[in-house]
Amino acid sequence: MIWAVALAIGVVVTAGTYLALSRDLLRCLIGLAVLGNGINLLLFTAGRLGSRVPPIIAEQETTLQNAANALPQALTLTAIVISFALLCFSLVLAVRLVQVAGSDDVTMLRSAEPPATDAVKPALEDVP
Amino acid sequence: MILAILPLLVPLTTALLCVIAQSSARLQRAISFCGSFVLLVCAMVLIWRVNLQDTVTLTAGNWPLPFGIEMTADRLGSALVLIAAVMVMITVLWQASDADIAPSTPGLHPLLHGLAAGACAAFLAADLFNLYVWFEVALICSLGLLVQGGALRQLDAALKYFAMNLIGTLLLLTAVALLYAATGQLNFTAIGAAARLDTPLMLPLIGLLVLAFLIKAASFPFFAWLPASYHTLPGPVLALFSALLSKIGICALIRTLGSTFQPTPELLFTMLGWIALLSMLSGVLGAAYHWDMRRILAFHSISQIGYMLLAIALASRAGNAAAIFFALHHSLVKAGLFLAAALIYRQTGHYDLRRIGGLYTAKPFLAVLFLLFALALVGIPPLSGFWGKYLIVSESLIQGEYLWAGVALFVGALTFYSMLKIWLEAFWKPHPDHNWQPPVATRLTPAYASVGILALLTLWMGLFPEQIVIFVTNAAISLRGVSP
Numbered sequence: 001m002i003w004a005v006a007l008a009i010g011v012v013v014t015a016g017t018y019l020a021l022s023r024d025l026l027r028c029l030i031g032l033a034v035l036g037n038g039i040n041l042l043l044f045t046a047g048r049l050g051s052r053v054p055p056i057i058a059e060q061e062t063t064l065q066n067a068a069n070a071l072p073q074a075l076t077l078t079a080i081v082i083s084f085a086l087l088c089f090s091l092v093l094a095v096r097l098v099q100v101a102g103s104d105d106v107t108m109l110r111s112a113e114p115p116a117t118d119a120v121k122p123a124l125e126d127v128p
Numbered sequence: 129m130i131l132a133i134l135p136l137l138v139p140l141t142t143a144l145l146c147v148i149a150q151s152s153a154r155l156q157r158a159i160s161f162c163g164s165f166v167l168l169v170c171a172m173v174l175i176w177r178v179n180l181q182d183t184v185t186l187t188a189g190n191w192p193l194p195f196g197i198e199m200t201a202d203r204l205g206s207a208l209v210l211i212a213a214v215m216v217m218i219t220v221l222w223q224a225s226d227a228d229i230a231p232s233t234p235g236l237h238p239l240l241h242g243l244a245a246g247a248c249a250a251f252l253a254a255d256l257f258n259l260y261v262w263f264e265v266a267l268i269c270s271l272g273l274l275v276q277g278g279a280l281r282q283l284d285a286a287l288k289y290f291a292m293n294l295i296g297t298l299l300l301l302t303a304v305a306l307l308y309a310a311t312g313q314l315n316f317t318a319i320g321a322a323a324r325l326d327t328p329l330m331l332p333l334i335g336l337l338v339l340a341f342l343i344k345a346a347s348f349p350f351f352a353w354l355p356a357s358y359h360t361l362p363g364p365v366l367a368l369f370s371a372l373l374s375k376i377g378i379c380a381l382i383r384t385l386g387s388t389f390q391p392t393p394e395l396l397f398t399m400l401g402w403i404a405l406l407s408m409l410s411g412v413l414g415a416a417y418h419w420d421m422r423r424i425l426a427f428h429s430i431s432q433i434g435y436m437l438l439a440i441a442l443a444s445r446a447g448n449a450a451a452i453f454f455a456l457h458h459s460l461v462k463a464g465l466f467l468a469a470a471l472i473y474r475q476t477g478h479y480d481l482r483r484i485g486g487l488y489t490a491k492p493f494l495a496v497l498f499l500l501f502a503l504a505l506v507g508i509p510p511l512s513g514f515w516g517k518y519l520i521v522s523e524s525l526i527q528g529e530y531l532w533a534g535v536a537l538f539v540g541a542l543t544f545y546s547m548l549k550i551w552l553e554a555f556w557k558p559h560p561d562h563n564w565q566p567p568v569a570t571r572l573t574p575a576y577a578s579v580g581i582l583a584l585l586t587l588w589m590g591l592f593p594e595q596i597v598i599f600v601t602n603a604a605i606s607l608r609g610v611s612p
Contacts, residue, residue, distance in 0.1 A: 025287075032294050039301050046309035072308065075257055079301060082264045089271060090290055097283045112285040113356055122418055124480060 005045050012038035025097070025104040029090045036083040040076050047072030131177060132186040132199045134170040135209045135248040138163060139216070143241035150234035157223060160237040164217045167244065171213035175206040179599070182606050185254075194318035200254040203603030204452055208251040208379055211459045214585070215371045216244045218578040222364040222467065225575035227474045233276050240368065242269035247372040251379050256304050256314045259380060263300065263344065266376060267293055273365050274357060285357035292353035296343030303337040320388040331393050337384055338396060345377025347437055348407040351430045355414065358426035359479075363470020364578075366422065367463035370429055378436050378455050385440055386448045387607040401441035405535050407434030412542040419481045421469040421554070424546055425462065428505065431539060432458045438536060439520045442527055448604035450519035453596060457504070457512040457589060464501040464582035468494065471575060472554055475566045481550060486559035490566045493576075495555040497583055502547035504586050507540050512589035515597070 016038055019031025047069030055067040098104045101111070117123045142163025149155045177184050178201055187196035201209070219240060223232065246266030253259040274286040308314055310333060311322040323330055346354040354374075358366055385392050385400075411431025415424045436458070439451035469479065471494055476484040488495045504511035507518075517540060524533035589596055 020291075028291070032291065032298075036294070036298055036301075039298050039305070042302060043305040043308075046305040048309075071314075072305075075304075075308075078257075078261065082261070085268065086264075086290075086294065089268065090287075090294075093271075093275065093283060093286055093290065096278075097280075097287060100280045100283060109284050109287065111281045112288065112360055122420070122423075124482060125420070 001049055002045070005041070005049060009038050009041045009045070012041065023106050025094050025106050025109075026091075028106060029087070029094055032090070033083065033087045036079075036087075040079050040083065043079055044072055044076045129184050129186055131170070131174055132184045132201045132252060135167065135174065135201075135213070135252065136199075136245050138167045138170055139241040139245035139248065142167070143238040143245065146238040146241065150238075153232065153234070156234065156237050157220070160220050160223075160241065163241060164213070164220045164244075167248075168210075168213040168217050171206070171210040174201055175203075175210050177201075178203055178206045194313055194315035197258055198254040198315055199249070199252045199258075201252050202606055203599060204379065204382060204607065205251040207452065207456060207599070207603065208375055208459075209248045211375075211456060212244055212247050212251070212372055214581075215368050215459065215463055216240060218463070218467075218581060219364045219368045221574050221578045223574075225573065226571045227470060227575040228362050228364060235272060235276060236365075239269045239272040239276075240365070243273065243368065243372065247376055250376045254316050256307065256316065256319065258314075260297075260300055260304055263376065264297065266373065267297065270369065270373060273369075274361065276365075277360070277362070279360075282360045285360040289353045289357040292343065292350070292356075296340050296350070299336060299343065300340035303333060303340055306333050307337065316383065316388045320390060323389060325389060325391065325393070330389075331395065334384070334389055334392065335396060338381065338400070341377045341381045341384070342403065342437075343377075345374045345381065345433055345437070346430055347403055347433055348410050348430070351407070351411070351433075354430060355423060355426050358429075359420060359422035361422075363467060363473065366470075367466040370425075370466055371459040371463040374429060374433055375455055375459060378433070378440075378451070381437070381440055382448060382451055382607070385443070386604070390608070392443070397441050397443045400437055401529070401532060404434045404437035404441055405532065407431065407437060408535060408539040409434075412539050412546070415546045416542065419553075421472065421479045421481065421550055422466070424550060425465050425469060428543065428546065429462060431543065432462065432505070434539070435517070435520055435536065438532060439523070441532075442520075442523050442529070444523065444527070445601070445604045445608075446519070446523045446526075448607060449597070449600040450516065450523055452600040452603050453519055454516040456596070456600075457516045457586075460582055460585050460589070461501050461504045461513060464579060464586060465498070465505060467575070467579045467582065468498040468501055469550075471572070471579065472498070474570065474572065474575075476554075476559075476564070481553035483560065484554050485557040486555075486564065487566075488555040495551070497579055498555070499551060500583055501586065502551060504590065506544045506547055510590050512586050512593070514590065515593040519597070 016031050016035030019027050020035060022028050051066050051068045053067045055064055055070045057064055101109055145159045146156050149159055184201040186199045189196055243266055246262050246269055250259055250262040253262055271286055271290055275282055311319050313319045313322045343350040408431045411427050415427035418424045436451045436454050439447050473479050478484050504513045507513035521533045521536050
């Protein structure tokens with residue numbers, strides 16, 4: 001079982017990395033989101049797979065017997081919420097950026113750092 | 129004790145109140161000012177208590193450690209919280225002037241306090257996953273601040289900032305997951321106790337954690353997000369960013385390498401030292417190319433981060449103390465430089481040095497202020513930068529790292545070149561347009577007041593460094609769990 005999950009994490013992270021390296025802005029952001037989900041899977045498996053027993057101490061006992069680890073599940077849930085919020089923000093940002101810049105090719109988005117025209121001095125920018 | 133969590137609760141509450149009051153800009157500013165004042169008082173009380181009793185700890189929900197989520201204010205954390213509180217206060221005070229020409233948006237004040245909450249909580253977190261969460265809070269608030277203007281270059285900068293920082297975040301989360309899998313703990317103290325540092329597995333795991341913090345601290349070769357985004361921000365927000373964001377990464381690095389994992393593998397420190405050298409050099413050389421004041425100062429941030437990393441890489445008590453001293457000095461001085469640059473922009477309408485000049489005759493007081501911060505950054509005695517660099521260089525010489533000390537001094541000389549370039553071009557040379565006059569009707573008293581506070585703090589740190597050196601030495605001692 002752990003090998004199947006490890007393989008799945010590998011595939012998801014590979015797919016995410018491939019997409020994140022794309023020149024298309026939306027693909028790049030989706031890639032980062034997929035990559036994040038791969039990491040979330042890793043976080044989930046950090047608590048070991050195996051048991052499906054809920055972590056509740058039975059009556060007349062003081063210790064847990066062979067229960068699933070609940071902590072990584074809580075951590076994964078938090079990480080999912082955070083990555084979902086960041087994904088939403090990045091998609092809105094991308095839509096706005098494509099509208100204003102008129103291009104979704106990331107190599108064309110150079111307005112914050114215009115390409116150098118001169119080897120000695122940077123170009124004079126019009127914006128203050 | 130509740131005091132350990134107040135630096136997080138106060139800005140969060142202020143942010144919420146600011147959101148509620150967003151229909152009235154005046155009310156929002158009043159709430160924001162009160163909130164930052166309360167935060168400053170909390171930070172002062174906290175540092176006073178920490179100085180008396182070493183640490184102030186809060187464990188959430190009365191769970192026994194290591195199961196409860198712990199917030200611990202030690203000397204390092206509480207000093208950085210105090211700096212954060214001072215910076216928020218100064219940024220909010222600045223908003224009362226008309227120095228910021230960009231129209232103020234209702235999102236500005238909530239996001240400022242949100243960033244402060246994220247940063248303060250990251251300084252105080254004693255739990256790896258909690259640290260990750262507060263990193264994210266600071267990240268999303270800084271993204272919100274980046275896109276406030278809505279111009280194309282700001283959106284573009286926000287995208288690059290987002291992509292690079294998200295990679296750092298994902299690496300951090302990976303490191304957290306793998307360290308949890310290897311040790312079964314998340315609390316710093318518990319991880320340190322459970323980590324089997326003699327096994328070969330721990331080196332790559334700690335290395336991954338350090339890598340994530342290096343991306344957040346904007347060191348070589350991961351600094352691309354910093355010069356891509358900083359120059360699109362308005363002056364006061366830029367000062368807050370430069371004082372807080374990279375310090376979160378530095379604080380986390382000092383904690384992991386100086387306190388949690390003992391003894392940390394020697395290889396990590398050697399690599400960190402070389403990364404520090406390359407950060408110092410690449411930052412200062414990048415600054416030499418640029419003519420936009422904000423870009424020059426942003427590149428200098430990278431080079432100054434290099435000094436802090438060098439101090440951490442020295443891996444001794446004196447090295448850690450030097451890193452903390454330098455972080456405190458850099459927060460104040462770099463913020464002061466960015467604010468002074470924003471004042472120059474208010475007077476001349478440009479950040480590019482080729483379009484401005486003649487300010488020495490028009491505004492001599494501003495010239496003196498800028499020179500003070502510039503010389504403090506270079507490290508001219510008796511200003512604060514001198515003591516920071518003295519601590520770092522003398523500790524490198526004691527450890528026999530002559531190359532590291534030499535590069536640190538050489539980078540100081542190059543820093544002097546950049547600072548001199550700004551001062552000569554903006555103040556000394558005549559304005560390229562002979563008919564230029566500084567604007568007459570300005571309301572700049574609050575802006576000058578906030579820069580003046582920073583200048584006084586820098587002067588105090590430079591003229592009376594003994595107290596602070598004793599404080600940071602005690603901070604470095606207590607990092608290792610020993611009471612000074």
